Amino acid sequence: MTVINPMSSEAGTTLSPVRVFFDQVRTASEYVIIPLLALAVTCILFSGLLLILGQSPVDFFELLWRGGFGTPFSWQNTLTRSSPLILTALCVAIPAQLGLVIIGGEGALVLGGFMAAITALPFLGWAPPAVVLSVMAIAGVTTGAVWIGVVGALRYYRGINETISSLLMFYIAIAIMNFFVEGAFKDLANPNKPSTKSIGDANMIGKIPGMDVHWGFVVGIAVAVILWVLMNRTTFGFAARITGGNIRAAKAQGLPVGLLMISACAIAGGCAGLAGFFEVAAIQGKANASLAAGYGFTGILVAFLARQNALAAVPFAILLGGIAAAGGLIQRRMGLPDATVNVLTGLMFVVLLVSETLYGRIPLFKPRES
Amino acid sequence: MTDKTMPAVGLETVGMTKIFGSLVALEDASIRVAPGTMHALLGENGAGKSTLVKCIMGFYQPTRGKIIVDGVEEIVRNPRDAMKLKLGMVYQHFTLVPSLTAAENLVISRPDCPSIVNWTAELANLEAFLDRMPFKVPLRTPVSSLSAGEKQKLEILKQLYLDRRFLILDEPTSVLTPGEADEILGLLRDMTRAGELTILMITHKFREVNAYCDEVSVLRRGKYVGSGKVSDLTTDEMAHMMIGDTKLRERSARVEQGADRTVLELSALFASDDEGLPAIASVDLKVKAGEIVGIAGVSGNGQSELVEVLSGQRDLDDGRIFINGQPFEPTRQHMDKFKVFGLPEEPLKNATAPRLSVAENMAMRSFDKPPISQNGWWLSPRPMKAKARELIAQYRVKTPGPDTPIQNLSGGNVQRAVLARELSGDVEVLIVANPCFGLDFASVADIRAQIIEQRNSGAAVLLVSEDLDEILELSDRVAVMSEGHITYVSPIGETDRNTIGHAMAGGH
Numbered sequence: 001m002t003v004i005n006p007m008s009s010e011a012g013t014t015l016s017p018v019r020v021f022f023d024q025v026r027t028a029s030e031y032v033i034i035p036l037l038a039l040a041v042t043c044i045l046f047s048g049l050l051l052i053l054g055q056s057p058v059d060f061f062e063l064l065w066r067g068g069f070g071t072p073f074s075w076q077n078t079l080t081r082s083s084p085l086i087l088t089a090l091c092v093a094i095p096a097q098l099g100l101v102i103i104g105g106e107g108a109l110v111l112g113g114f115m116a117a118i119t120a121l122p123f124l125g126w127a128p129p130a131v132v133l134s135v136m137a138i139a140g141v142t143t144g145a146v147w148i149g150v151v152g153a154l155r156y157y158r159g160i161n162e163t164i165s166s167l168l169m170f171y172i173a174i175a176i177m178n179f180f181v182e183g184a185f186k187d188l189a190n191p192n193k194p195s196t197k198s199i200g201d202a203n204m205i206g207k208i209p210g211m212d213v214h215w216g217f218v219v220g221i222a223v224a225v226i227l228w229v230l231m232n233r234t235t236f237g238f239a240a241r242i243t244g245g246n247i248r249a250a251k252a253q254g255l256p257v258g259l260l261m262i263s264a265c266a267i268a269g270g271c272a273g274l275a276g277f278f279e280v281a282a283i284q285g286k287a288n289a290s291l292a293a294g295y296g297f298t299g300i301l302v303a304f305l306a307r308q309n310a311l312a313a314v315p316f317a318i319l320l321g322g323i324a325a326a327g328g329l330i331q332r333r334m335g336l337p338d339a340t341v342n343v344l345t346g347l348m349f350v351v352l353l354v355s356e357t358l359y360g361r362i363p364l365f366k367p368r369e370s
Numbered sequence: 371m372t373d374k375t376m377p378a379v380g381l382e383t384v385g386m387t388k389i390f391g392s393l394v395a396l397e398d399a400s401i402r403v404a405p406g407t408m409h410a411l412l413g414e415n416g417a418g419k420s421t422l423v424k425c426i427m428g429f430y431q432p433t434r435g436k437i438i439v440d441g442v443e444e445i446v447r448n449p450r451d452a453m454k455l456k457l458g459m460v461y462q463h464f465t466l467v468p469s470l471t472a473a474e475n476l477v478i479s480r481p482d483c484p485s486i487v488n489w490t491a492e493l494a495n496l497e498a499f500l501d502r503m504p505f506k507v508p509l510r511t512p513v514s515s516l517s518a519g520e521k522q523k524l525e526i527l528k529q530l531y532l533d534r535r536f537l538i539l540d541e542p543t544s545v546l547t548p549g550e551a552d553e554i555l556g557l558l559r560d561m562t563r564a565g566e567l568t569i570l571m572i573t574h575k576f577r578e579v580n581a582y583c584d585e586v587s588v589l590r591r592g593k594y595v596g597s598g599k600v601s602d603l604t605t606d607e608m609a610h611m612m613i614g615d616t617k618l619r620e621r622s623a624r625v626e627q628g629a630d631r632t633v634l635e636l637s638a639l640f641a642s643d644d645e646g647l648p649a650i651a652s653v654d655l656k657v658k659a660g661e662i663v664g665i666a667g668v669s670g671n672g673q674s675e676l677v678e679v680l681s682g683q684r685d686l687d688d689g690r691i692f693i694n695g696q697p698f699e700p701t702r703q704h705m706d707k708f709k710v711f712g713l714p715e716e717p718l719k720n721a722t723a724p725r726l727s728v729a730e731n732m733a734m735r736s737f738d739k740p741p742i743s744q745n746g747w748w749l750s751p752r753p754m755k756a757k758a759r760e761l762i763a764q765y766r767v768k769t770p771g772p773d774t775p776i777q778n779l780s781g782g783n784v785q786r787a788v789l790a791r792e793l794s795g796d797v798e799v800l801i802v803a804n805p806c807f808g809l810d811f812a813s814v815a816d817i818r819a820q821i822i823e824q825r826n827s828g829a830a831v832l833l834v835s836e837d838l839d840e841i842l843e844l845s846d847r848v849a850v851m852s853e854g855h856i857t858y859v860s861p862i863g864e865t866d867r868n869t870i871g872h873a874m875a876g877g878h
């Protein structure tokens with residue numbers, strides 16, 4: 001047995017450190033190349049679909065580029081859409097470190113946004129915007145945290161599958177919001193589309209200087225960085241990863257497994273609630289049915305593309321934000337339905353899940369054997 | 371070697387080499403297994419035994435080397451190729467579907483299993499097949515309710531049903547009682563003698579080699595060191611081939627402990643198994659400082675549940691645990707305060723996160739304390755790795771490095787890594803369960819010496835083991851567990867193997 005190890009006293013065939021380094025780079029590149037490969041396969045399959053419909057794939061991807069990334073305007077549209085996606089992706093990625101699959105982030109987003117909108121009401125008109133926004137943010141984050149935290153608690157104490165319960169709780173969240181928006185909190189000034197009362201332009205979150213993108217994007221990136229650090233550089237994150245790696249071992253180490261699960265879910269829900277807050281405070285100004293725009297579900301896709309890595313969620317959120325942003329342009333120019341881009345993202349998800357089976361199977365990425 | 375009058379298959383490897391990254395796991399191993407023999411493959415933990423057989427079975431692609439089956443060079447690219455050559459393997463862990471019956475497991479394992487199964491016909495076929503076999507298992511019972519011995523028989527039957535004529539067994543008896551092991555190995559030997567089967571068996575038990583095997587081949591640190599007829603070799607010679615001139619760890623002398631201080635006290639413990647049925651009932655036991663209390667018993671009488679309760683993996687239904695007279699809960703704070711450590715059985719399943727690195731697994735006990743975390747929440751990777759390097763060297767864990775996922779280590783080295791983590795500090799209470807499962811004799815000596823050392827330095831040790839020899843060798847007091855109760859307790863000097871065996875069998 002020959003080991004490269006400064007401690008090892010055994011002599012034998014040693015490989016140069018440079019080669020070992022390149023070996024590591026090559027092995028690590030698997031995690032970049034396989035998702036890219038999955039994206040390429042998606043494009044090819046989708047092109048086939050377009051050809052069947054008698055449409056030109058070249059036109060489609062050209063428009064996709066233009067609508068998502070080609071112009072400063074489209075970039076702003078893309079970044080605006082990617083900001084909730086970063087946060088909803090974190091809602092999936094953080095519990096995933098503990099082996100929990102949460103797919104109901106949309107519910108936390110909707111309820112977080114709704115609670116943010118209605119807690120603002122008593123403060124409107126007299127409190128300065130900073131106070132209104134702070135109260136709203138706290139309400140949104142707390143609501144989301146409790147909502148998904150409950151999912152974690154149900155899982156730990158009652159053994160209820162977190163994937164199913166988070167999905168079912170999404171439907172409950174929608175029902176709760178609709179109940180109040182069409183009832184007690186309905187703004188009578190706006191009879192066509194039931195909404196809560198607007199928080200008013202003065203209280204809206206501003207744009208990043210020089211861009212038509214609200215601050216939610218910057219906050220999203222900051223949260224992603226903070227959570228990456230939390231999961232990788234703190235004792236909480238380490239304990240969480242032990243729990244995700246083997247819950248029996250975590251228990252044998254006396255780790256508070258239940259608390260870890262519930263906290264991770266609460267953090268996740270807080271992210272989705274924050275996304276809801278930004279949708280209300282930076283885009284809509286009020287809560288209504290359009291809060292459920294599917295960001296929570298697209299976030300699942302982002303998290304899987306990013307392999308549940310908080311930092312990698314950012315670029316993939318931008319990618320999917322761009323695809324969504326191009327939807328309108330494609331609809332107008334090619335006469336395809338608005339949902340066409342949803343087909344593209346759906347296809348991407350399926351291909352991506354299939355590509356998961358490729359890890360460790362491609363010889364190119366395997367550690368060198370001789 | 372192409373004498374095709376017998377169905378048994380012979381196999382030879384030539385210059386097998388397997389390199390993982392920078393680690394040479396197997397170097398130029400050439401072994402020759404004659405048809406119709408029972409051949410033992412020996413070697414220390416991490417010697418490359420599993421790697422060699424995985425190369426034969428096509429699970430790993432050897433870096434270099436050839437496989438010769440019945441005198442013809444063959445290329446085995448994957449397990450399917452191995453199957454075509456009638457090579458089969460039984461793993462250390464079970465691969466049966468627990469909810470299906472034995473018959474269903476056999477039929478679905480067939481590569482040509484039809485989409486619609488005619489069960490009447492299949493069952494008739496299976497009965498006929500079983501009639502020809504020396505082993506019997508109940509065909510219509512779900513596998514989950516079979517005993518370990520029956521499951522292992524079924525695993526072997528499955529291979530025979532699939533008409534494999536060269537069987538590799540990777541530590542086949544580690545899950546069996548000595549009685550079950552004798553029965554199965556005896557029957558297999560008869561089949562090899564009859565020329566129906568060839569067996570290559572990895573084992574750490576010299577007793578089985580001497581009693582059942584015809585020939586041995588030995589690997590040391592990935593290299594082939596030699597082979598020979600079992601009848602020509604003594605156990606000492608085989609042991610010497612395995613470890614070379616390395617000195618065995620001396621058995622630590624037992625230092626008499628004057629202290630008469632009870633450290634661990636279990637008081638009327640009740641707990642249920644996974645199905646909610648009572649698993650342990652009114653268990654009372656005291657362990658003093660500097661004492662090893664061995665719990666003997668036939669497996670499945672509540673021992674694993676007891677260990678799980680003590681290590682926090684299972685909730686108590688009733689009862690209390692005291693350490694030094696104070697109530698103990700298996701939380702991290704209490705484990706640190708009372709210095710409670712554990713070596714659970716099957717460490718990969720119970721004590722490690724398999725995908726995390728060796729360094730991370732070794733830090734599980736200390737990650738929230740200096741030097742890894744100065745303030746309790748910020749984690750510094752550098753001291754974590756430094757500590758791991760130190761432990762790897764001190765406990766001689768064979769690993770490519772601290773960053774390797776622990777699941778890539780050989781079974782014995784996973785055990786060592788856990789041992790390093792749990793015993794490197796100051797220990798007051800030590801809970802040990804079957805610590806020597808799957809370890810080579812040198813490691814067994816080493817681990818037993820470490821346990822005695824902990825005892826000598828004043829730790830209260832609770833040792834749960836299915837190996838009566840281990841209990842007799844290590845314990846100061848013996849307790850027997852039967853149907854969830856402690857039915858017999860005695861100082862080691864006042865009892866003997868027969869009395870304990872009688873208590874284990876349910877006699878009081």
Ligand SMILES: Nc1ncnc2c1ncn2[C@@H]1O[C@H](COP(=O)(O)OP(=O)(O)OP(=O)(O)O)[C@@H](O)[C@H]1O
Binds near residue numbers: 416768
């Ligand atoms: N997939 C892998 N990747 C990297 N290293 C590996 C891998 N599999 C095995 N090894 C290394 O190869 C060496 C030989 O391992 P192997 O499992 O063959 O040992 P073994 O002789 O079966 O030991 P044991 O008796 O403990 O089961 C070990 O040091 C192990 O760490």
Ligand SMILES: [Mg+2]
Binds near residue numbers: 419420780781
């Ligand atoms: Mg092995």
